[in-house]
Amino acid sequence: MRESLNNKRVRMQLILDRLYETYPNSHCSLEHRSPFQLLISTMLSAQCTDERVNKVTPELFKFYPTAAVMAGASVEHLAELVRSTGFFNSKSRNMSACAITLLEEHGGEVPADLDALVKLPGVGRKTANVVLSTAFQIPGLVVDTHVIRISNLLRMTDEKDAVKIELELQKIIDREHWVMFTHLIIDHGRAVCVARRPQCHECVLAEYCPSVLPEEAIKKK
Numbered sequence: 001m002r003e004s005l006n007n008k009r010v011r012m013q014l015i016l017d018r019l020y021e022t023y024p025n026s027h028c029s030l031e032h033r034s035p036f037q038l039l040i041s042t043m044l045s046a047q048c049t050d051e052r053v054n055k056v057t058p059e060l061f062k063f064y065p066t067a068a069v070m071a072g073a074s075v076e077h078l079a080e081l082v083r084s085t086g087f088f089n090s091k092s093r094n095m096s097a098c099a100i101t102l103l104e105e106h107g108g109e110v111p112a113d114l115d116a117l118v119k120l121p122g123v124g125r126k127t128a129n130v131v132l133s134t135a136f137q138i139p140g141l142v143v144d145t146h147v148i149r150i151s152n153l154l155r156m157t158d159e160k161d162a163v164k165i166e167l168e169l170q171k172i173i174d175r176e177h178w179v180m181f182t183h184l185i186i187d188h189g190r191a192v193c194v195a196r197r198p199q200c201h202e203c204v205l206a207e208y209c210p211s212v213l214p215e216e217a218i219k220k221k
Contacts, residue, residue, distance in 0.1 A: 008156055008172045011208055016177055018204045019184040026183040028134045035110035035135035036067050040095055042127045048085040056082055068108045070099035094122025112136040125163060133179040141166050142182040146189035153211040
């Protein structure tokens with residue numbers, strides 16, 4: 001039987017309450033000192049862990065702390081600095097092009113606008129929402145791999161496309177929780193609801209999750 005939107009909203013609020021209790025210090029794990037640095041860090045996090053990005057960015061931002069400075073960087077040097085994040089050639093080209101575009105079209109400042117952000121080289125909707133929500137405190141619902149996977153497990157959606165999931169979740173989650181929802185889900189996905197070995201018997205959301213593994217549910221009891 002298909003769950004009504006209202007029932008999903010009620011269940012989601014219970015899930016959020018439990019996650020807030022479990023991860024009271026949840027926050028964006030990418031280290032940054034400006035909207036520009038957050039933008040670049042988020043671009044680097046594609047197909048890479050935040051932990052690895054945080055090891056790379058101190059040296060990167062020592063050389064190129066702002067869009068104006070990075071716009072004059074050689075792509076080769078950028079690639080050398082971010083090599084360990086993977087896909088470093090495409091990332092370095094995007095970083096360079098993004099910095100140049102920011103300098104030429106936005107005075108070197110990161111725009112606090114979704115439409116403007118997604119027009120920047122290398123910036124998709126996910127990256128734009130990270131910047132809006134964390135750097136500018138503008139509610140944005142970031143859909144990463146954790147959110148895609150766990151939202152499906154919780155049966156809040158059966159979509160696989162990130163944009164469609166974002167739009168569905170916006171109807172289920174109150175706007176005031178959009179920013180924290182992603183941070184909480186990421187923390188839960190790293191700690192308990194791990195992709196290849198979900199620890200359902202330790203999960204604080206087990207009673208609200210239709211996908212609890214039977215053998216894990218037995219352990220919980």
